[in-house]
Amino acid sequence: MTTDAFPALSLVPKADAPQSAKDFKSDQEVRWCPGCGDYAILSTVQSFLPDLGLKRENIVFVSGIGCSSRFPYYLDTFGLHSIHGRAPAIATGLATSRPDLSVWVITGDGDALSIGGNHLIHALRRNVNLKILLFNNRIYGLTKGQYSPTSERGKITKSSPQGSLDYSFNPVSLALGAEATFVARTIDSDRKHLTEVLTAAAGHEGAALVEIYQNCNIFNDNAWEPLKDSDTSDDLMMRLVHGEPIRFGKNQEKGVVRKSDGHLEVVEVAKVGLDNIISHDAHAKDPGLAFALSRLSNPRTLENTPIGVFRDITRSSYDRLMREQIAEVTADQGAGDLQTLLLGKDTWAVS
Amino acid sequence: MSKQVVQLSRVVIRFAGDSGDGMQLAGDRFTSETAGMGNDLSTLPDFPAEIRAPAGTLPGVSAFQLHFADHDIMTPGDSPNVLVAMNPAALKANLNDVPRGADIIVNTDEFTKRNLVKVGYETNPIEDGSLEPFKVHPIALTSMTVEALKDFDISKKEAERAKNMFALGLLCWLYHRPTEGTVDFLTAKFGKKPEIMKANLRAFEAGWSYGETTEEFSIQYEISPAPMKAGTYRNMSGNLALSYGLIAASKLSGLTLFLGSYPITPASDILHELSRHKRFGVMTFQAEDEIAGVGAAIGASYGGALGVTTTSGPGVALKSEAIGLAVSLELPLLVVDVQRGGPSTGLPTKTEQSDLLQAMFGRNGEAPVPIVAPQSPSDCFYAAIEAARIAITYRTPVFLLSDGYLANGSEPWCVPDVSALAKIEPNFATELNHEAADGTMEFWPYLRDPETLARPWAVPGTAGLEHRIGGIEKADGAGTISYDADNHDKMVRLRQAKVDAVARSIPELVVDDPAGDARVLILGWGSTYGPIGAACRLVRGEGKSVAQVHLRHVNPLPSNLGTILKKYDCVILPEMNLGQLSMLLRAKYLVDIIGYNQVRGMPFKSDELAAVINDVLESM
DSSP: OOGGGOGGGTTSOBOSSOOOGGGGBOSSOOOSOTTOTHHHHHHHHHHHHHHHOBOGGGEEEEEOSSSGGGGGGGBSSEEEEOOTTOHHHHHHHHHHHOTTSEEEEEEEHHIIIIITHHHHHHHHHHTOSEEEEEEEOSSBTTTTSBOOTTSOTTOOBTTBTTOOOOOOOOHHHHHHHTTOSEEEEEETTOHHHHHHHHHHHHTSSSOEEEEEEOOBTTTBTTTTHHHHSTTTHHHHEEEEOTTSBOEESTTSOEEEEEOTTSOEEEEEHHHHOGGGSOBOOTTOSSTHHHHHHHTSSOTTTOTTEEEEEEEEOOOOOHHHHHHHHHHHHHHHHOSOOHHHHHHOSOEEEEO | OOOEEEEESEEEEEEEEETTSOHHHHHHHHHHHHHHTTOEEEEEEEOOSSSSOSTTSGGGEEEEEEEEESSOOOSSOSSOSEEEESSHHHHHHHGGGOOTTOEEEEEGGGOOHHHHHHTTOSSOTTTSSTTTTSEEEEEOHHHHHHHHTTTSSSOHHHHHHTHHHHHHHHHHHHTTOOOHHHHHHHHHHTTTOHHHHHHHHHHHHHHHHHHHHOSSOOEEEEEOOOOOOSEEEEEEEHHHHHHHHHHHHHHHHTOOEEEEEOOOTTTHHHHHHHHTOGGGTOEEEEOSSHHHHHHHHHHHHHTTSEEEEEEOHHHHHHHHHHHHHHHHHTOOEEEEEEEOBOSTTOBTTSOOOTTHHHHHHOSSSSOOOOEEOOSSTTHHHHHHHHHHHHHHHHTSEEEEEEEHHHHHOEEEEEOOOGGGSOOOOOOBOOSOOEEOTTSOEEOOTBOOOTTTOOOOBOOTTOTTOOOEEESSOBOTBTOOBOOOHHHHHHHHHHHHHHHHHGGGGSOOOOOBOSSSOOSEEEEEEGGGHHHHHHHHHHHHHTTOOOEEEEESEEESOOTTHHHHHHHSSEEEEEESSSSHHHHHHHHHHOOOOEEEEOOSSSOOOHHHHHHHHHHHHHHO
């Protein structure tokens, strides 16, 4: 793959020589629990980063707090492990002031959606040039097993012995509601799909939110198992491909239609005819279809779960807009002169 | 008719009216003309937190005080010689501050039965004799303004709104102020509304002419220019000076200025000002909240910018965790706290010095942070540069503790020659700095400079220096995660030692004791410099001795402070809090300190501080 595939990274310096996954492994011992889904994501990211062809020193991973937020320590790039929920805010300052960097945010369902919910939605609406990887395991891992904002209602945990009362967030719906210009979902164990989605995110100008279904084998094992088990996954999960009819099932027997009242429904293709199955349009300006797709899944049974790129539209990134505004003002008024500024317009002389 | 002209040495004028009456504007213009005359001056705006409280009520009163003189002055003045009261509320709210014999100009048109009742006057104070101790000038400001503007094609309401210009014109006549500046100002301000512009100019002229012709004022006053050191001067307010100081620090260091900020009174003007200066490459980011403001600033600093966040006390409380992160990351960061009355929302538009301990200790863990406090409005310029110097040189967050009084007050400022300002060297790391056991070179992000104890600032984009850092404790030198007990103990002490090391780079304090025999020292920090200095003059004027010293660096403290404190029999420390610096100094130096503490939302008055000094002198 050539770097031309990533016009959104045109300002980031290119590597002088081809890289391999090994170049992105740091010397730090990885300390996630054996069997954690984070290992698969780390390995995929390390293998994928060479595809970008960027200088390693111009890549930065910023994280908050949580199991996933240890991620930056294991990559031999610049890395900043910050405080709970604030990674999008910190990364906003970095990405806005440094267009020559490829900035990635690693976060989890607690970090991004509870304590950091405000920063997430604002980074998305501003279209800050960040690639946000949200590891969703539907549980608090590092604090040892409390329910999270994506936990299914009624979940029994240490802090909800009689079942949690909270209705959950759907991160994709939330991101779309926050005006995100790129929203996707993928799965930790599906290396190929994960790589495709990361590649699409990297090529996007501005904020990209990638929800990654990730398994916590200690506190919430097999939360996504029905989507991973080859016996059940085909029946539950639809793979969104831009321009293609939205079909799934073992024999592609199911499809998505738009009802007369506008909402989407999963039907048997044979009953309605293939012509009535809608095609995915990730580039639609209106987020309506993407949002409707995000609402199809059942958070408890995982039926009708779409994965892939829900939305990918073009809109100037925040850092670009800021640079352009500064350039415009400077072209208009000339570069600032400190002495002139300090003197102002209303002075008097004392001799 | 030529009138008698009397020379005065100094005058304090207070404009007071409803918050919609344009008193701040009238005050600003009078200040500008006075600055142009070469008088020394000091101003104190005092306005309500509400944008428009109900008209004519006490909470809606907005005031602007100006002290100007033919000599060097240090405060906006204790009590006004002239009060301009645009309505009964303004009279009632300010009368207690007006000394006997002072002039009071009242706008009689507003002293209607209804307006009097609104503020609890049972009878009209202009007529019931209660103002006998004062020289009252009852003037129908509103109706005379409307009369002067009767030929203009504007509504009665618009005509009435020009009454502040009538009052300004009158005061300009009374004190021999030039008028060209105000004419130019109004011409520019209302350029797009020519009829309103002409009406305001006419009202201004009408006020001036009224002074010249009326029998009400038989005397005109003159205040000669004050002798000042040679130079080019301008009038400067605290928030503006602070903004310019930040831009200057950016220039002096060659770093991009990145401001992450959330609007909050009384700090918002810095955000407004900096956002006007994009031609300096300034990046301003209005964040979603206080935490994002400081977070973005930290991110920008991590990338090699000068990260700044501006706020007031409640905002600092929200930013605390992030400031702790910056302490741990050891990155430059400026936290500007324009203090206001607290706790909680407190008094948003009033001044206080009650965030000192929050700045010192308001974080989890041992998280020392240097603190710089400007001492006057224009000093905010130099204090901002100094705070940036410390932040960049020592790779640390630095608190800049301004306050509402400094922020909105103003004074003449001798504009510096920028080429004479010292450069700030960021010294980015570019090289591997440590030899590993196997002889290869590697990069250690926490290998410190032996003199400053600062760590290398290696920004992304620097080949070979890729490294990972965070808020978890780091191994001394290598910077990798470390939970080792001895290492943590060492790192906590190193971070403290680094902040303490800043003291080696700041000048020793110089005590001001002209007689040289003082036994009492009066100490202060931040914005109390003016009132304390003026109080010392009063005391010394009576032939008594008192020594003064003022802290610009509140943490770490200048190295000779302990010696100074022990030299005096008594140390007085006035603070606009309940004794926060007193507590720190007692703990550090085991010296008793006589605190004088007020939290009234207003700066100290010099005669009140002089009385405090005199009491101590008499008790000795």
